[in-house]
Amino acid sequence: MSSLLLPAAVSGVSVGLLYGLLGFSIVTLYKASATLSFAQPVIGMFTTFLSYYCYSKLGLPAGWAVVLGLVVAAALGAVIYVLVMRWNDGAGAANRSFRTLALYSLLLAIATTWFANGQPFRFPVPAPSGSVTVAGSVIPDLSFVTLVVALVLCGLVLVFFRWTPYGLLFRAVADDREVARLLGIRSRRITAVVWMAGTVIACIVGVLTVPTAFVSTDTLSNYAIYALAGVFLGGLTAWTGAFVGGLIVGIVSNIALVYVSNEAAVGIVFLILLVVLTVRPRGILGSEAVTRV
């Protein structure tokens, strides 16, 4: 038993950080533009395919293909903002969330129609292949790499938001968009940057899954529920909530996946989500919503 439990928990932590990163892009978008994005997991899958095409079509080495893929992802984020979110952006928060749902379905449809033929594709992203033995159980080195990359990214993002003047601008827009605009912050430009950053983060998450899962349209399908569940577990209004929620979801789902099955993992995460919503709707770290009546 214990020989399975420890690796399951460790890789649970590393995928949990991936859920957390994806969830963090959802939280940032929600805070900066009052839009709940359902599209992040599919954006991650889509941009991973774009990185893969930099490798297979342009003939770049896999490492440089990933770098170029991140640049392409940033450009795609800008395109998404300009074409999908910016136009008629006064139509209301619900309408903008519906748009991300349509974007989810459009990117997924494009990928399954034109990209999926012959998948899964091998994309030799440089990654360690060894493993270490800790307390009698085998843990692949890749888990540690994912852990380190995710921790570094989380750290960078938190430092950016907490201690840089630009981070302060983002937090101002997130706290109160109208007041921030009155103070002269270009809130639409901030939103555009958040969309670019969110797309890049989704791309990083997608690329980090490549060494274990190859490139396929199905890779990130479970992330849609896991990332969202993590966000609401941790609390949509808390910056660090997505990571806490993502870690819980990652560990629980991974252990259920190893010991039982995929459907049990998805089912347990959904049950936890239902219980948290019923008992503590604002999430573990979320603050009580204050509304003016």
Added chain:
Amino acid sequence: VLTVPARTGTRWATYLLVLVLAVLWPVLGSNDLAIVGVAVGYAIAAIGVDISTGYAGQPNFGQSAFMATGAFATAWLQNTEGLSLWLALLCSLAICAAMAVVLGLAAVRLEHLGFGIVTFAFAFVVAAWVQGSALTSITGGPNGVPAPDGELFGIDLTNPRNLYGVSVVLLAIVALLAHNLVASRTGRAMLTVKGDERVAEVLGVRASSIKLRAFAFSAVCGGLGGALIAISAGYVTPASFPPAVSVTVFGMVALGGVGTITGPVLGAMFFWLVPNYAPGLESKQTVFVAAIFLVVLIVMPAGAFGAAADLMRERRLPTWLRSPLRSRAGLDRQAA
């Protein structure tokens, strides 16, 4: 949350659409009847999404979960448990309603998009369970199970012409129920909850109970639509209702017009019939549907029916076509 107003005076338009479908009954060949029959199933599911989204303000992004439940539960109850078709159908609709109430109890606690999030996640849960190995006795594994068939009140449903007739009658019943629901006391309570929950509570409306009822109605429509689609296809597999179908059904509602009941029927016809009859589009159906869904959300949030109704009633162009000189639009609306 939802800025698109709901409409209650669209009864005539819905009945006109159902009448057109009924007139097509003797005209169409059996191939076409099968295709249009599936569209009728989608229309029923879409009306359900519209009731909870457009009238109660609680978006349902997980209709595929209820469609799958309706299809598999009916097939299982009839094939394995030996129930007659109408009893199997009734039982599976009850299962859908019960699931909706359990989900709803958690979803009502979240403001705004609570139902959207819970239903979206639920679509993935049902898809995972249907595709997994735990329920193989019900889902029949990757190859699926034969759809429920046979007789409904003495009508042989294996004949596509009979099936189409029954589907259209069921659509008419669902449309009638939906229009009566939104015109009733409960319907007015739903509109109040959509407008402002606090105002509704002050007026003595129990918002969470109203939301639950709207959502249960939505789920039952989804189950019925799913079962009809499965019967039309002749089989149901785990791949029949992936989560993306939820988004497609929501797109049907958004295209036709959220909060109109007529709109979802129009949208279902458009999204199912155009790719099936336009040459070269069939393999790209999902891309076509998603692209139109996105464009509609951006340029006309009230949907096609909403825009047309505005144009006819208020002689007002949709916002995106209006010239900036005609800024009297607000005044026009007050006068109308």
